[in-house]
Amino acid sequence: MGIAAASLAAAFVQSAHAEELIAVDVPAMRLDTALFQLAEQTDISISFASDGIRDATSSAIKGHFAPGEALDRALAGTGFAAIRVAPGAWKIISTAPTGIRPHDWRAPRPIQLVAKPNTSGSTLSDELEKVVVISKRAESLAQIARSVSVISADHLRTFDVDSTPDLTGEVGTIQFSNVGSGRNKPYIRGISDGALAGRAQSTTGLYFGDVRLTYAAPDPDLRLIDIESVSILSGPQGALYGAGSIGGIVRMQPTPVDLGAASFETGAAIDLTGDRSIGSDFDLIANLPVVRDKFGLRFVAYDQVISGWIDHENLGIDDANSSHRFGGRLSAGWQLDAGTLISLQAVSQDIDVDDSQYLIHDGGDAFRPSILEPHDNDFKLVSANIETQTGLGVLTSTTSLLSHRIYSRYDATGLFVDLLPDATSPRPIDEDDKLFYITNESRMSSSSGARVPWFAGVFLSQGHTDRDVYLRDGTAGIWQDIAYEEDRRDKITEYAVFGEAIWNLGERFTLTTGARAFAYDIKVKALSDFPEGGIEQVFSGNLSRTGLAPDVRLKWQATPQLMTYLSAAEGYRSPGFNTGGFADLSPAGQTQPNRIFNGDELWTYELGARYVAPDGRLTLAATLFQNEWKDIQTDELLVNDFVFTGNAGNSSGYGAEFHVTFEPNEHWTLHANGMLNEPEVIRPNPNFPIDDNAALPGATEWSGSFSATHRTRAEIFEHTGDFVLALSGEFTGQSSLLFGAGTEIAPQSILDLRASFETDAWRIGVYAENLLNSSDPTFSNGNPYQTRHWNMVTPLRPRTIGLRVSKSFR
Known part of the structure; x- marks a missing residue:
């Protein structure tokens, strides 16, 4: 598969570098001004560091040129050169020796982005005009006809967003379950099937660059260090990002290798959770251009101890739920020529969690399970990407190999009375999942300036999931005997052809039509064994399906500042098999669990608008949406204390979301996000245990977040830098823990406060998370086997106060 992708890329390289010629007329002038005019005339985006640009003078250029050639002519003799970093996007680098000795390295200067329209007085406008590839093509954020939020690297850094669950406080539409690090599931707009x-x-697709991270697995919770941006798209993205993304997408874009300059950054942090539990963090980032402007390496490493706060009084262990997250990334970038970039990446991360983090409530008492419930989440990824300019457009091909192991232990005390002579004795049930997938996606995007912008691509994924389940028995703490076991392997193959085109319907209207034609094949083999009873079950089965996921969007550019759109999109998830548990797995249409659970599909309809003030200091985005979800899949079906997958019924819901960003002056940046949502199950499946008019698990009727940042210039101990004060808050309404009978989750609120002093080389910050020390309950049922037996409550992490110091060199 990877060889085929490389061959396809090579074939297109033969016709490379043919670009549409564009009329250009830019006289000799100050270089930064010339770049603004050149970006305007050629409809490209150009980024550059401020150092030296304003002191240089451009060469005059007049005639018809391809954008890259026009840039080269304008930069001739200036000491600067242009390299292409994305379709229609270029970066200006210095070609002159720096004269800086290694011990005089300093932090990178902020990057200024040149793109239409020019509202250079606002950093917010820079963010809006950044070229992003959320929709599989390079587009400015302000022009994307989708409900999308992009969190910049600066924002991630200011608010210490280092884990995916932290995104909840940045965007009001996304939420996560709170089962524990490496166990959580994201969901967007309340499209949740359980914790x-x-x-x-998962209803939400997680992507690291162009690589899908999960299939049927929890969030690997990769550390968000050295991340260029995080993009969150609401609603089905089947035409763009594949089958399972029915609720939306979270796309983490790592910082690429800088081929022009060496840099090094290291940081350390220490914090106190509650009144006694100490955590720590260490990280480093190194960038090395081995061959300047041609080949370079980038390395990231981190080691984080997250202190616990739940005491296990049964075993006499304080702060039992501590966890350890450590890992790193190694990236390589090779600029083969002006139109071809090859990128390689390796990712490794391990999470070791000592215990779960829920409490069992019984009347007025709260206690822990009988045993420790540890969890491991070990994630490995290698990927290769080639991007090249061809005669047809920009070809991008990404091949990845992913290995993911997830181990969890749960307390099975009091369960499985039909299998055990003494079910009241403490004993665990262990789950050990091993996933391995090989994936390739190759796509061609039209060149900048095409009359009908388009892209088309192919997708192939093949892999397997091995699941081993062991119900243990024997001496407490050793549990040397196996009372029940299931060994299962799922082999899953996915194929897809996808594409999209944008049609100009007039001066202000465009119609985007897209679709994804897909096919998949699922093969399952399972062996269930009850040694004591001499019972053994063997099953093998095969499922194949094909389908089409359309995506249609009509955009109206009402004014240069106001864009509106209307869209309809479909997402789907594949069916599958239930095995094990010695349940009577009946055919479809009878009492669940059925041998085959149905695939589900979601249609989402949106009416959205985005407004950007003429000075770029205010943006408003609002979306009305309607969700129609059919045959909801969920893993919340328990029979004989075993967990199965079922179909809960059909859901319908409507809602609204809004996003506001305001920069009243150079010091303040204000963000606010909110969502109103009314999802409910309107047609319960009569063969599934669910209440009439049940809510979707974890889906709140309202949620929101805000942040306020104040930045001012200050001098401390003869060091001049920026003093930054940041306050953020997150609020969610009441929700339900389960589809049917279960505890209600009360509203939740949390406030964080941060302050830092930042120079070119140093950053020193203090922070207080959960400032008011709230213990509100969160969306988590902790132990899936005990959801019908225990009232489990997972409180927020207590107030955590910390200090972080980082030093950068360049």
Whole structure:
């Protein structure tokens, strides 16, 4: 598969570098001004560091040129050169020796982005005009006809967003379950099928660059260090990002290798959770251009100890739920020529969690399970990407190999009375999942300036999931005997052809039509064994399906500042098999669990608008949406104390979301996000245990977040830098823990406060998370086997106060 992709890329390289010629007329002038005019005339985006640009003078250029050639002519003799970093996007680098000795290295200067329209007085406008590839093509954020939020690297850094669950406080539409690090599931706009991951795919797709991270697995919770941006798209993205992304997409874009300059940054932090539990963090980032402007390496490493706060009084262990997250990334970039970039990447991360983090409530008492419930989440990824300019457009091909192991232990005390002579004795049930997938996606995007912008691509994924389940028995603490076991392997193959085109319907209207034609094949083999009873079950089965996921969007550019759109899109998840548990797995249409659970599909309809003030200091975005979800898959079906996947019924819901960003002056940046949502199950499946008019698990009727940042110039101990004060808050309304009977989750609120002093080389910051020390309950049922037996409550992490110091060199 990878060889085929490389061959395809090579074939297109033969016709490379043919670009549409564009009329250009830019006289000799100050270089930064010339770049603004050149970006305007050629409809490209150009980024550059401020150092030296304003002191240089451009060469005059007049005639018809391809954008790259026009840039080269304008930069001739200036000491600067242009390299292409994305379709229609260029970066200006210095070609002169720096004269800086290694011990005089300093932090990178902020990057200024040149793109139409020019509202250079606002950093917010820079963010809006950044070229992003959310929709599989390079587009400015302000022009994307989708409900999308992009969190910049600066924002991630200011608010210490280092884990995916932290995104909840940045965007009001996304939420996460709170089962524990490496166990959580994201969901967008309340499209939730439950708190725990099982055999059903997550409703939200997680991507690291162009690589899908999960299939039917929890969030690997990769550390968000050295991340260029995080993009969150609401609603089905089947035409763009594949089958399972029915609720939306979270796309983490790592910082690429800088081929022009060496840099090094290291940081350390220490914090106190509650009144006694100490955590720590260490990280480093190194960038090395081995061959300047041609080949370079980038390395990231980190080691983080997250202190616990739940005491296990049964075993006499304080702060039992501590966790350890450590890992790193190694990236390589090779600029083969002006139109071809090859990128390689390796990612490794391990999470070791000592215990779960829920409490069992019984009347007025709260206590812990009988045993420790540890969890491991070990994630490995290698990927290769080639991007090249061809005669047809920009070809991008990414091949990845992913290995993911997830181990969890749960307390099975009091369960499985039909299998055990003494079910009241403490004993665990262990789940050990091993996933391995090989994936390739290759796509061609039209060149900048095409009359009908388009892209088309192919997708192939092949892999397997091995699941081993062991119900242990024997001496307490050793549990040397196996009372029940299931060994299962799922082999899953996915194929897809996808594409999209944008049609100009007039001066202000465009119609985007897209679709994804897909096919998949699922093969399952399972062996269930009850040694004591001499019972053994063997099953093998095969499922194949094909389908089409359309995506249609009509955009109206009402004014240069106001864009509106209307869209309809479909997402789907594949069916699958139930095995094990010695349940009577009936055919479809009878009492669940059925041998085959149905695939589900979601249609989302949106009416959205985005407004950008003429000075770029205010943006408003609002979306009305309607969700129609059919045959909802969920892993919340328990029979004989075993967990199965079922179909809960059909859901319908409507809602609204809004996003506001305001920069009243150079010191303040204000963000606010909110969502109103009314999802409910309107047609319960009569063969599934669910209440009439039940809510979707974890789906709140309202949620929101805000942040306020104040930045001012200051001098401390003869060091001049920026003093930054940042306050953020997150609020969610009441929700339900389960589809049917279960505890209600009360509203939740949390406030964080941060302050830092930042120079070119140093950053020193203090922070207080959960400033008011709230203990509000969160969306988590902790132990999937005990959801019908225990009232489990997972409180927020207590107030955590910390200090972080980082030093950068360049």
